[in-house]
Amino acid sequence: GENVEQHPSTLSVQEGDSAVIKCTYSDSASNYFPWYKQELGKRPQLIIDIRSNVGEKKDQRIAVTLNKTAKHFSLHITETQPEDSAVYFCAARNFGNEKLTFGTGTRLTIIP
Amino acid sequence: EAGVAQSPRYKIIEKRQSVAFWCNPISGHATLYWYQQILGQGPKLLIQFQNNGVVDDSQLPKDRFSAERLKGVDSTLKIQPAKLEDSAVYLCASSFREREGFYEQYFGPGTRLTVT
Numbered sequence: 001g002e003n004v005e006q007h008p009s010t011l012s013v014q015e016g017d018s019a020v021i022k023c024t025y026s027d028s029a030s031n032y033f034p035w036y037k038q039e040l041g042k043r044p045q046l047i048i049d050i051r052s053n054v055g056e057k058k059d060q061r062i063a064v065t066l067n068k069t070a071k072h073f074s075l076h077i078t079e080t081q082p083e084d085s086a087v088y089f090c091a092a093r094n095f096g097n098e099k100l101t102f103g104t105g106t107r108l109t110i111i112p
Numbered sequence: 113e114a115g116v117a118q119s120p121r122y123k124i125i126e127k128r129q130s131v132a133f134w135c136n137p138i139s140g141h142a143t144l145y146w147y148q149q150i151l152g153q154g155p156k157l158l159i160q161f162q163n164n165g166v167v168d169d170s171q172l173p174k175d176r177f178s179a180e181r182l183k184g185v186d187s188t189l190k191i192q193p194a195k196l197e198d199s200a201v202y203l204c205a206s207s208f209r210e211r212e213g214f215y216e217q218y219f220g221p222g223t224r225l226t227v228t
Contacts, residue, residue: 006154034216043203043219044155089154098143099168100217102154 002027004092006103013080014111021106023090024072030092033073034100035064039086047088048075077108085110114138116220118204124226130192133223137185137206143167145217146179146189147203155203161187194227201225 003026013019025033034049050057050064050073057064061080066073077084090103117136125131137144142163147155158177160168163184172179176195181187191198201222207215 004154043221045219046216049216091154099157099160100145102156105152105154 002030002092002094002099002101004090004101004103006090006106008106009104010107010109012109012111015080015082017080019077019080019084019108021075021088021090021108022072023074023092023103024070025092025101026071027092027094028068028071029094031095032093033064033066034091034093035062035075036089036091036102037086038089038105044089080110082110082112084108116204116206116218118202118220118223120223121221122224122226124228125194127196127227128193130190131194131225132188132190133202133204133225135187135189135204135220137187137204138208138218141206141208141218142184143207143209143215144181144187145205145207146187147205149201149203149222151200158189191225194225196227199225199227 006023031052035047036044037047038044048059048062048064050066061078063076087105087107089105091100093100119134144161146158148158149155158172159179161181164181179189201224203222204220205217207217209215
């Protein structure tokens with residue numbers, strides 16, 4: 001089955017700086033890669049996603065890049081703000097079985 | 113639109129007791145998922161329903177966990193008997209299948225289970 005690895009597990013960034021979180025996946029049949037943000041005690045919420053026919057996608061301060069050959073994708077947050085502090089999860093989905101496999105999460109802390 | 117509803121929000125039970133969780137997905141969402149999220153880890157899929165049929169339950173500990181989705185809408189997840197390692201947040205999610213097969217999963221608030 002699919003295996004998703006996520007790094008780093010914790011990340012502290014000065015407010016205003018950029019943050020990058022990286023994930024790798026094992027199943028070359030995976031074709032959909034969402035990123036979820038989970039604040040303490042709250043539900044995961046989709047912040048951005050990318051499909052396998054696209055190399056990069058941007059939405060204001062967040063962007064995701066995908067390298068299908070290397071089987072890795074990354075989340076980039078620019079001009080970080082205190083409200084960006086949360087746990088971020090990457091995930092990968094195989095179109096064939098529609099199963100979403102999550103990474104282990106990155107706890108991002110923005111230092112004011 | 114209304115989101116995914118779950119109840120109860122919190123539950124504390126002793127080991128070997130039984131517990132049940134309820135989920136009401138977003139109206140019109142045919143696919144429903146139950147995830148287990150242990151503290152400090154990502155959600156792990158337990159079972160996936162398409163309408164009232166099971167699509168994937170490969171990671172459901174079937175000796176103690178059971179789930180059903182009668183009439184293809186609400187769903188219940190049951191644990192009997194509970195073990196200490198079942199302490200986790202149980203998340204329900206639902207999705208609407210788009211034409212191309214891509215879709216977003218919407219999560220409920222979760223049920224935090226503590227087994228003592």
